[in-house]
Amino acid sequence: MTQGREVEQQRQQVLEQAGRCVRCAYCLPHCPTYRLLQSEADSPRGRIALARRLAATGSGENSLSAPLERCLGCGACEAACPSGVGYRALLHGARALLAAEQPPLRRGWRQLRLLALSAAPYHPLLVALLRRSWPLLRHLLRRLQPPLAALAPPRLTPLPSLPAPDAAATGARVALFTGCLARLVDGAALTAAVRLLTALGCQVAMPAQQRCCGAMHAHSGERSSTLQAANREAFAGFDALLYLASGCGSELQSQKLGLPVVEISDYLSRHPKLAQLPLRPLAQRIRLHTPCSQKAPFGDPQAPWRLLAQIPQLELLALEESDHCCGGAGLYLLEQPHLAARLVAAPRAAIQRDPPAAVVTSNLGCALHLRAALAPLGVPVLHPVELLAQQLIGPEDGFSPLSPPSTYGAINERSA
Ligand code: SF4
Ligand code: SF4
Missing domain, CATH: 1.10.1060.10 (Alpha-helical ferredoxin)
Known part of the structure; x- marks a missing residue:
């Protein structure tokens, strides 16, 4: 066109x-x-x-x-x-x-920035360089751009390693969407997702040809059909494409990728074997933040509730102050840092009044923004799958995932 x-x-x-x-x-x-x-x-x-x-x-x-x-x-x-x-x-x-x-120079600068943010995380050489120079970059950011430095994690995380393909496996073949920024900073959540999916018998893949969802481009008025075409090819032949960041998901769902695109909490919470997962109890109070991109029409806000309801003894409460956007909306954090800081003040004040053991949220932008705001209060911010995977009893504990329900009851009694 x-x-x-x-x-x-x-x-x-x-x-x-x-x-x-x-x-x-x-x-x-x-x-x-x-x-x-x-x-x-x-x-x-x-x-x-x-x-x-x-x-x-x-x-x-x-x-x-x-x-x-x-x-x-x-x-x-x-x-x-x-x-x-x-x-x-x-x-x-x-x-x-x-x-x-926009004047060509200004538009060119914006397009260059989008390209750097969305393409560099998929380039092995650039990623290796970034990992090596991360401490220095963070130091420079702290000096030059303190609000941006607050969002930068202390270290970049690796992508999860996948279990060897099992020729006899009969579970669903699912592809995991890594996201551009998430593949650098949210390896823990991706690892947790792989662990849970594998425990449920799914065959998990992370196709190397996948690319950024293009949400940042769309928000900036620079929608990219190239990224959509690359992803359509990368995910062809899978039973479903699963995403962790609801911000990416709302963009992926608006594209024609040729397979069901499902949010990870929604997928796991509807899995027929979920109730058989052996989970340790967690007698803690956790606040659940609902990102705008997890609300209708793109997401199911009930999905994390259904998923985390599996953890025995967990007290899960809504972070009601997240009824309104927290300000962690993609590039908004970079382009409107002062407004973003004012928007996060209400959820931070609520957490400060009554600190929970942790906050969970399903969108990486919100998680980075909330992490920076809650760091002085010592309240961690996790993805729902991280919390669930932490409670999963696996082979390292001497028990097999999907062990019979009678064993499950005994495990929970013993570890309570
Ligand atoms: S003013 Fe707002 S609510 Fe009323 S029609 Fe316009 S967009 Fe809709
Ligand atoms: S910031 Fe206001 S105008 Fe913009 S999408 Fe949200 S509710 Fe609508």
Whole structure:
């Protein structure tokens, strides 16, 4: 498709969605940036009006672009809208129009940054170099960009090693989506997912040809069809594609990859053998954060609850202050660090008042943001699969996963 036709398509998309808005204001109290900034331009209704003007006039002046760039893309307005405005489609369209309007140098710099963030983690040589120079890079970040340094983990994590393929295995053949940033910093959650899936008899693969989901590109108005095509090829022939970061999942689900795309907690919590997993009890209080990308229409917010309900004695409570976006929305952390810091203040204050043993969340962006905010309080932030895998009794404990239920009861009594 030519660039001119693409721009015209985006323009029509914006006008179509904006035409549905009746300016009723139901969405306003649901918008985290409106609640924070109390300005009509930073409300969904205001942004819709700005996007409509942008599509009608083609002018990307700063008064139009700044409020659209401050939008989190959290979708809370879309969920609340009684008129069915497809706000996220409108936002992606408006950002694509803004990107097309940008001066070539500015747009080129943004595209270069997206390329570096999304492609470098798949390049073995660059990753080896990054691992080696990570302590120095962190030191430099701490000096030059303290808010960014707070997000950088002390060390980069390795990808999990997979069990040798079993020719006699009959379990589902599932592919694991590693994510671009996650494959560098979230190896612990990926390892936990492999451990749980293997214990349930699944054949797990992490195809080396897989690429970034493209969510960062879409949020910046630079949707990439190349990444989608690469992933379609990489995951062909598997029974399902499983993802850990709900932010990646909402983008993957909007693509046509040719196989079911399922969030890991949802997949595990519906697995017929899940109840047979031998798990140690955990008599602790844990707060569960629900990322915006795990809410409808992309995710099932109940999935982590179902999954963690398997752990005996666990006291699982909602982090109610996560009703609104925490600010960990992809590049938002880098592009709007001050607003992101203000948005995380409510969940941090709640945790400080009544600290749990840990917080669990299913989106890497939220996890990095919450980890940085909660580090001074000493509260760890985990993926739900990490918590479940920590409780799994495996061969190293002298018991086999999927041992008969009678043994399971005995194990739990003994370790309680
Ligand atoms: S709730 Fe929907 S129709 Fe009402 S102002 Fe917001 S976007 Fe427009
Ligand atoms: S997507 Fe979120 S931040 Fe953006 S206008 Fe809607 S509710 Fe507000």
